[in-house]
Amino acid sequence: MRLENKVAVVTGAASGMGKSIAVLYGKEGAKVVVSDINEEGANQTVDEIKANGGDAIAIMANVAKEEDIQNLIDTAVNTYGTLDILVNNAGIMDNFEPAGDIEDDKWERVFAINTTSVMRATRKAIPIFLEKEKGVIINVASAGGLQGARAGAAYTASKHAVVGFTKNTGFMYAQKGIRCNAIAPGGVETNISSSMTGVNQFGIGRIQPGLGFNPRIGKPEEIANVALFLASDESSFVNGAVITADAGWTSY
Numbered sequence: 001m002r003l004e005n006k007v008a009v010v011t012g013a014a015s016g017m018g019k020s021i022a023v024l025y026g027k028e029g030a031k032v033v034v035s036d037i038n039e040e041g042a043n044q045t046v047d048e049i050k051a052n053g054g055d056a057i058a059i060m061a062n063v064a065k066e067e068d069i070q071n072l073i074d075t076a077v078n079t080y081g082t083l084d085i086l087v088n089n090a091g092i093m094d095n096f097e098p099a100g101d102i103e104d105d106k107w108e109r110v111f112a113i114n115t116t117s118v119m120r121a122t123r124k125a126i127p128i129f130l131e132k133e134k135g136v137i138i139n140v141a142s143a144g145g146l147q148g149a150r151a152g153a154a155y156t157a158s159k160h161a162v163v164g165f166t167k168n169t170g171f172m173y174a175q176k177g178i179r180c181n182a183i184a185p186g187g188v189e190t191n192i193s194s195s196m197t198g199v200n201q202f203g204i205g206r207i208q209p210g211l212g213f214n215p216r217i218g219k220p221e222e223i224a225n226v227a228l229f230l231a232s233d234e235s236s237f238v239n240g241a242v243i244t245a246d247a248g249w250t251s252y
């Protein structure tokens with residue numbers, strides 16, 4: 001039980017990696033606040049955690065809305081008394097658009113969900129962590145936050161921003177008992193493609209050759225294991241880091 005009595009908030013926990021992270025945290029003894037825009041899916045994750053003997057609640061939150069993030073963290077604290085672990089996981093893809101084809105609406109939506117939400121949830125958690133002089137933040141970035149052509153320009157820029165935000169936050173609060181790290185997954189078998197509204201043929205064509213170097217697609221559980229390490233005290237010396245989990249795709 002590596003997370004016994006810890007209170008963890010996981011965004012985007014109705015599906016994919018967020019769901020796997022929430023379920024694994026529950027098995028490791030954490031009280032899990034399962035948050036998603038998809039309330040039904042979040043409830044299913046809660047049911048799974050409870051079926052395993054764990055403790056969890058579902059909170060509907062659209063991470064693109066500041067008031068939803070305020071409510072999410074406030075409800076977590078009101079329900080379980082505190083917050084120990086924040087996992088900023090919710091995210092969406094773009095449609096592989098290169099710069100010349102970006103529409104303002106799409107750019108702003110990708111940044112609101114993938115990037116601004118990470119800042120807002122972190123900003124809300126920091127005073128709680130400062131008071132306790134302890135806290136962990138885990139941001140699910142992407143191989144697209146490190147490399148230039150894993151998605152379109154908007155997604156790539158949004159995840160590079162998450163990487164920069166992670167490093168800055170990790171360093172700023174390093175002497176306050178707060179750690180902030182990111183995971184950069186490669187291709188993982190989830191429902192992320194359902195967030196796409198089309199495919200830019202030029203963009204996907206440019207990216208296609210690199211897909212051939214991907215050794216394999218990962219399972220969400222393989223990312224959850226990294227998120228468990230980062231949440232637990234086993235990673236006490238790891239801060240401001242980006243852990244790549246991609247079977248070696250980016251090492252080519």
Ligand SMILES: NC(=O)c1ccc[n+]([C@@H]2O[C@H](COP(=O)([O-])OP(=O)(O)OC[C@H]3O[C@@H](n4cnc5c(N)ncnc54)[C@H](O)[C@@H]3O)[C@@H](O)[C@H]2O)c1
Binds near residue numbers: 016038064140141
């Ligand atoms: N799947 C991959 O290959 C891959 C690779 C690298 C990084 N990522 C990142 O992993 C994270 C998790 O994605 P996934 O692959 O598990 O996808 P997924 O679509 O299976 O899960 C994402 C979850 O986020 C939720 N979500 C979407 N918009 C939201 C919003 N506005 N507010 C709250 N919740 C919202 C969805 O409802 C869904 O439950 C994302 O940040 C994604 O960018 C995915």
